[in-house]
Amino acid sequence: MRTDTGQVFRLEDYRPTDYLIPQTNLTFRLSPEATRVTAVLTVERRDAAAVSAPLVLDGDGLKLNRVEIDGKSVEQADLLVTPDRLTILKPPAASVFQLTMETELAPAGNEALMGLYRSSNVYCTQCEAEGFRRITYFLDRPDILSVYTVRIEALRDEAPLLLSNGNPIDKGDIGDGWHYAAWHDPFPKPSYLFALVAGNLGKVADSFVTLSGRDVELGIYVEPGKERLAGYAMDALKRSMKWDEEKFGREYDLDVFNIVAVSDFNMGAMENKGLNVFNDKYVLADRETATDADFANIEAIIAHEYFHNWTGNRITCRDWFQLCLKEGLTVFRDHEFSADQRSRAVKRIAEVRTLRAHQFPEDQGPLAHPVRPRRYREINNFYTATVYEKGSEVVRMIRTILGSDAFRAGMDLYFERHDGQAATIEDFLQVFEDASGRDLSQFSLWYHQAGTPNLTVSSKHNPAAREFILEIEQSVPPTPYESRKRLMHIPLAFGLIGAGGEPVAYGGVEGASVEGGVIHIRKRRHVIRFSGVSERPAVSLNRGFSAPVTLSVEQKADDQFFLARHDSDAFSRWQAFNTLLTDTLIAAVRQTLDGKQHAFARRLTGLAGDIAGDETLEPAYRALALGLPSEADIARDIGNNINPDAIHTAREALALAIGSANREAFSSLYEGLADKAAFSPDATSAGRRALRNTLLDYLALSPGGPALAADHFHSATNMTDRAAALAVLAHRHHGSHEATAALAAFETTYESDALVMDKWFQIQASVPGYQTVETVRALTAHPAFSLSNPNRVRSLIGTFFSANQIGFHRADGEGYRFFSRIVLEVEKRNPQVAARLATALRSWRSLEPGRQDKAREALLFIANTENLSADLRDIVERTLA
Ligand code: B3K
Ligand code: ZN
Numbered sequence: 001m002r003t004d005t006g007q008v009f010r011l012e013d014y015r016p017t018d019y020l021i022p023q024t025n026l027t028f029r030l031s032p033e034a035t036r037v038t039a040v041l042t043v044e045r046r047d048a049a050a051v052s053a054p055l056v057l058d059g060d061g062l063k064l065n066r067v068e069i070d071g072k073s074v075e076q077a078d079l080l081v082t083p084d085r086l087t088i089l090k091p092p093a094a095s096v097f098q099l100t101m102e103t104e105l106a107p108a109g110n111e112a113l114m115g116l117y118r119s120s121n122v123y124c125t126q127c128e129a130e131g132f133r134r135i136t137y138f139l140d141r142p143d144i145l146s147v148y149t150v151r152i153e154a155l156r157d158e159a160p161l162l163l164s165n166g167n168p169i170d171k172g173d174i175g176d177g178w179h180y181a182a183w184h185d186p187f188p189k190p191s192y193l194f195a196l197v198a199g200n201l202g203k204v205a206d207s208f209v210t211l212s213g214r215d216v217e218l219g220i221y222v223e224p225g226k227e228r229l230a231g232y233a234m235d236a237l238k239r240s241m242k243w244d245e246e247k248f249g250r251e252y253d254l255d256v257f258n259i260v261a262v263s264d265f266n267m268g269a270m271e272n273k274g275l276n277v278f279n280d281k282y283v284l285a286d287r288e289t290a291t292d293a294d295f296a297n298i299e300a301i302i303a304h305e306y307f308h309n310w311t312g313n314r315i316t317c318r319d320w321f322q323l324c325l326k327e328g329l330t331v332f333r334d335h336e337f338s339a340d341q342r343s344r345a346v347k348r349i350a351e352v353r354t355l356r357a358h359q360f361p362e363d364q365g366p367l368a369h370p371v372r373p374r375r376y377r378e379i380n381n382f383y384t385a386t387v388y389e390k391g392s393e394v395v396r397m398i399r400t401i402l403g404s405d406a407f408r409a410g411m412d413l414y415f416e417r418h419d420g421q422a423a424t425i426e427d428f429l430q431v432f433e434d435a436s437g438r439d440l441s442q443f444s445l446w447y448h449q450a451g452t453p454n455l456t457v458s459s460k461h462n463p464a465a466r467e468f469i470l471e472i473e474q475s476v477p478p479t480p481y482e483s484r485k486r487l488m489h490i491p492l493a494f495g496l497i498g499a500g501g502e503p504v505a506y507g508g509v510e511g512a513s514v515e516g517g518v519i520h521i522r523k524r525r526h527v528i529r530f531s532g533v534s535e536r537p538a539v540s541l542n543r544g545f546s547a548p549v550t551l552s553v554e555q556k557a558d559d560q561f562f563l564a565r566h567d568s569d570a571f572s573r574w575q576a577f578n579t580l581l582t583d584t585l586i587a588a589v590r591q592t593l594d595g596k597q598h599a600f601a602r603r604l605t606g607l608a609g610d611i612a613g614d615e616t617l618e619p620a621y622r623a624l625a626l627g628l629p630s631e632a633d634i635a636r637d638i639g640n641n642i643n644p645d646a647i648h649t650a651r652e653a654l655a656l657a658i659g660s661a662n663r664e665a666f667s668s669l670y671e672g673l674a675d676k677a678a679f680s681p682d683a684t685s686a687g688r689r690a691l692r693n694t695l696l697d698y699l700a701l702s703p704g705g706p707a708l709a710a711d712h713f714h715s716a717t718n719m720t721d722r723a724a725a726l727a728v729l730a731h732r733h734h735g736s737h738e739a740t741a742a743l744a745a746f747e748t749t750y751e752s753d754a755l756v757m758d759k760w761f762q763i764q765a766s767v768p769g770y771q772t773v774e775t776v777r778a779l780t781a782h783p784a785f786s787l788s789n790p791n792r793v794r795s796l797i798g799t800f801f802s803a804n805q806i807g808f809h810r811a812d813g814e815g816y817r818f819f820s821r822i823v824l825e826v827e828k829r830n831p832q833v834a835a836r837l838a839t840a841l842r843s844w845r846s847l848e849p850g851r852q853d854k855a856r857e858a859l860l861f862i863a864n865t866e867n868l869s870a871d872l873r874d875i876v877e878r879t880l881a
Contacts, residue, residue, distance in 0.1 A: 019053075189316070244310070248310070
């Protein structure tokens with residue numbers, strides 16, 4: 001484990017290196033305990049560098065056996081070697097020379113899952129962000145692009161399959177049971193995109209003919225015996241390849257494209273050139289083992305990694321501060337892909353829910369940072385919702401401002417101008433300015449300034465003057481290192497709606513530039529006058545979620561009810577109903593804290609019933625609308641002095657009120673949605689299941705609920721329905737014999753399927769209640785659980801922290817005590833996963849004072865531990881700062 005050095009990296013310190021590495025030749029002789037890596041690097045001194053400039057290479061825990069320059073060993077006095085750095089003090093005077101190094105690695109003992117490691121006896125690598133330096137000494141930074149040739153040697157029995165980046169060029173036997181394969185990647189790439197996989201894996205093969213008629217061999221490699229679970233992923237891959245050609249004009253560029261699924265992986269997947277490595281959770285699926293959400297994630301992540309081939313690989317990042325250049329843009333591309341494959345409205349609502357659940361709390365707490373950060377201590381902690389999700393929203397806003405055609409022209413220019421380069425956000429913005437002639441300088445603050453902007457909006461209508469007036473004021477809250485904020489350019493899509501639901505036409509507009517239904521907010525305060533408006537319209541704001549902002553709107557409940565029924569913008573219609581639910585819940589929490597019971601208005605519960613039964617709306621949309629804001633959503637909207645118990649009580653009461661007010665209607669709808677056709681994972685069928693399962697959750701609160709849910713569970717013909725029913729039983733009727741029997745049956749059926757057991761862990765970790773911390777503790781000893789496997793840790797422990805507000809935030813602090821102990825246990829094995837878990841307490845300052853004290857104690861317990869990893873220390877210290 002690399003312990004913290006306290007070093008801070010700053011954007012302003014970026015300097016090009018003195019040396020380049022145009023070619024990299026690697027030979028791996030694989031063995032679990034002692035793999036030998038021979039690296040032969042062609043090193044080239046830049047013209048601008050001094051002949052005496054030392055060559056300083058990055059390493060991380062390396063053991064060096066041998067080093068030679070131009071075939072001759074190097075004098076000890078001319079070298080400085082530590083596990084974390086190799087310095088050639090006096091490189092040759094020639095401007096190009098060859099550096100040969102042999103390092104020795106122990107992949108079997110690598111539990112951090114960075115560099116070369118073993119997962120279920122398969123050798124694999126993860127190099128982003130700084131894992132390549134755990135394989136050999138290198139200029140391990142994204143602006144060093146090199147052409148790689150890789151030779152892999154292994155025992156044929158142990159590793160019949162040998163894969164690396166690029167195209168295969170050679171293979172054969174080398175005696176004594178050993179064999180080799182050689183790969184060459186013609187596209188210069190940064191070290192973080194290097195990959196190697198070797199082992200015994202099953203293959204699913206297919207092919208794709210590109211736009212220009214080139215044949216590409218496609219392969220998805222999985223644990224032998226699981227091949228039939230990779231069909232959906234393969235289909236998603238082919239659809240992604242086609243879509244990128246059609247929508248962005250991007251064609252695949254190698255002869256082969258391979259994907260490997262492994263079961264030990266720190267994140268979702270990795271876009272290594274021509275050899276994507278995936279967490280098997282995002283490859284393997286069939287109706288028996290995967291939910292509709294799993295299918296949708298597989299489709300999105302397969303697309304995301306594939307799209308990186310252009311946005312990330314062909315054009316990469318100059319330095320890690322530019323991470324959003326590839327991540328924000330690629331998330332935007334995968335969002336658009338899924339929107340085209342599924343329902344655009346439903347997809348947009350789901351995206352916004354995710355953004356609010358993950359990015360808003362980050363932006364509003366101690367870990368806030370700009371989409372393009374200016375400083376970091378540990379780069380792996382910056383693969384955040386801000387870089388990814390807000391980064392995607394920023395790209396979406398560029399498209400909103402420019403319009404689709406100019407946006408596409410800008411993207412074309414980006415690919416043309418920067419192909420083969422390591423680029424910056426400035427380069428990215430420049431192509432859109434050049435393609436559109438627009439000035440994006442104020443807009444660029446979205447990359448540079450952290451914090452969620454807020455817009456305060458009020459409106460009035462002057463019938464005599466036939467004028468409708470909107471007053472909009474922007475503010476951006478202070479965030480770490482940024483106490484003063486500059487004014488942002490916020491594209492706010494809007495609509496004025498008349499009493500019959502029709503769009504209201506207006507004559508002129510004054511006070512802001514308004515184009516194509518978008519108000520361009522650029523000043524602190526705008527008074528926008530719409531002339532020729534005789535009746536007071538209802539105003540629909542931030543349509544389609546055109547900007548990632550919060551709104552404080554002075555709006556009457558009547559208008560919200562009206563918009564929830566009539567807004568023609570599907571997103572805003574959902575938003576209006578969601579706002580009504582949130583406002584009601586917040587009022588109910590206040591009453592709960594005052595010891596009172598809230599009486600829920602018939603108008604609201606009736607509207608829920610009307611939406612559920614509205615056949616003009618897609619079932620998936622209705623399911624999203626009926627899903628109440630989560631307890632964490634409510635906490636975030638309340639903002640401070642949070643008491644999770646009161647939130648839970650209020651939310652349960654609203655669910656009960658909606659369920660009882662609509663019992664009969666929900667019940668007959670539920671019956672009507674039972675699927676008679678054969679299973680299909682498509683979005684329409686998934687939407688019907690989603691609505692039916694949402695209705696089950698309400699119906700389960702009525703008398704006969706446990707029996708209904710148990711029946712749903714036992715008669716389920718797919719994992720979506722089975723897992724949904726199990727969650728309803730475990731969460732709504734915990735301890736009932738129906739719940740206990742269903743949990744036991746599920747365990748018996750799936751005990752040997754790790755990915756399905758993750759659902760079983762997840763469901764139990766999210767049982768609301770004080771006792772759950774004990775259940776979770778006990779489950780860490782379950783034979784299917786392992787503290788070394790990131791999926792298991794996230795399912796059981798991560799879920800407990802993020803989806804169990806009353807259990808984790810127990811008033812006596814037991815949840816937090818468990819947090820500090822288990823995070824440290826995980827850290828011993830895998831610092832990156834531990835650091836991610838530790839972000840669960842980032843909003844600790846919004847809790848009520850008693851819980852705040854206990855949360856601080858838990859964070860301090862970690863902070864006071866010696867030899868913390870850079871990953872965990874960075875998170876904990878920023879959280880406490
Ligand atoms: N680029 C990888 C993430 C790497 C994370 C390193 N800590 C996956 C992705 O975003 O596509
Ligand atoms: Zn990505």
